[in-house]
Amino acid sequence: MLTSLASQMSLLWESIGIVSTPLTLLVILLATTMGIIVGAIPGLTGTMALALLINVTYTMKLSTAVAFLLSVYVGAIMGGCYSAIMINIPGTPAAAATALDGFVLAKRGEGGRAIAAGIISSFIGVTISVLVLLFLTPIIYSVALKFGKWEYFLLAVFGIMICGSLSTDSTPVKGWIIGFLGFFAAMIGLDPIYSYSRFTFGIPSLMGGIQLIPALIGVFGISEILTVLQESTPYSIEKDLGKILPTKEELKQIFKPTIRSAFIGSAIGAIPGAGEDIAAWVSYDVGKRRSKNKHLFGKGSFEGLACAETANNACIPGAMIPLLTLAIPGSPQAAMFLAAIWLHGIKPGPMLGLQNPTFLYETGITLFFSGVCMLVVGLLITKPMVKVLKINRKILMPIIVPMTAIGAYAGNVNIFDIKVMLLFGVIGFVLRKMKYPMAPLVLGLILGPTADLNFRQALMMGQGSIIPLLGRPVGIILMVVIAYILVTGFAKSFKKKDEAFDASVQEE
């Protein structure tokens, strides 16, 4: 135990050395600032920014690429609070809960203090969650090493089921449909066992399968651009920020909810595909229930704002836990990060702890450093950010389109990928209009090959029998959990429909 702790400490120390080079620190500073600005502009989400920037990291060293992407991620999630507070439009979906109290505070002339409270909460959220990441991941590594084919297959299905259930306000069935569509899209191309061409319909460019990055850019970039330009309504900005730093009383008020929300955010981040927006809403809800001043929630409560902002940022290190241990991203942004480190030859999973022992610690330290940059830069640029919010989106959004084209093209240097990106953009736009969540699609694309390969290999090894699965405790637990999600999900779907039916009968 002591030896293990000592070796972890030495890895941590080594990683601090790797991350603390002047170049990496500069990259963290610049990328966090870029992330804050991107996150603050309504319509430019963190997911879109990461999707576009993956290819920029091609030519970077691994540690620089990791620092760049994680810092943009941290900055973008926090940046969403500026527009949520000042114009009541969340810059990223993760800041939707922040707007509830933040905008009321801004209207009262306390926007500056609200933003500062949000930034401080975000920093505490990231810091606590990094500790959870560093403590929990080695434990999960040791458990995951015992996983076999069945466990990996069931884990992939579990990922789709839980992500489908959590990522939609509507019926979980919609989330599952999208997740399995992602599975199907992943089947296109050569089969991983016999290299047999599946669903390519004689198109040679499809032999390599649907590339992940063009699909991600389409779903999160193009569909977002279309959504923003379709509406394109002007918004008004509360110009009076008031004082920037919160009072001692306000800091005392947010202390407890911040600590609690950090753990909530971290735990939700670790659930495949759940994401920052869900973390913020759950934490806000828990905060409201536990607060002595629950009547103030939604009417300009610093506590409420802190709950949402802490959780959405705490979700980031949390999302790294399943990503690094099981190669299952905890959020769509984490999926982008996964795609990026794949490009650099890093294969996350239980073997990562053995093959690249410092990677976990580099990730944790990078997240912490970008949290520090977020705190300092965020507070310093609060006033100039009001001007950034005035950017004309009708000029900005079209300029992003060529960048999406470059992003999709650069991976394979193939124009076909740009076409795939545009098609996925259209599909994503239509599905979003029909209230289908997009996170399960990404997870399906990532986990599809794992599910296919492990399921068929497990069946081959068991000579067509699923009886070997019954001797595997983790497999049985996963099966029970999947069955539970399935039953409750169907029950929820039918209950919703029955309620709708009763309501319409009553209306008649």
Added chain:
Amino acid sequence: MENENDRSGNIIMGFLLIISGISIGIVALGMKVFRNFLDAPGFFPLILGCIFVLLGAVLCIPALRHSGLAPVKSMFSKASLLQFIKNDKTLRVFVLLSLMFIYVYVLIGKMHFAIATCIYLFFTMLYLKSTKWYLALIISIVASVSIAVVFKYGFRIPLPR
């Protein structure tokens, strides 16, 4: 709460899923079996096809039970279709998508990336009335050249040709 649009959407999506599921199943069954069917390339897609049929049924049967095909019929009625076509948002999305398709399928690959981008940006901004036409032209030129230079020389990323 579900409204008429959601219900018709569920019915259409449900039918599409059932048809897709059956088609995927048929294609999967036609795939070559190497050793035995359990490790055949078509086995997992066949299961996915069955899942699509099941989920499609779960999606559309309750909606059909609730109000039959009426919401779909009303969605595809002449009046609704005319209203949909004349809607400002529909028109905007249609034009923006057309410009994107022209950019991706016609312009990129046929000319230098910066020129293709400049043409796309200028016409898109002109349509969106983002700013005055000469400013749109200047922004398009500056943006397309900047993007090309920054990505090609700054990030050393190949540009589509």
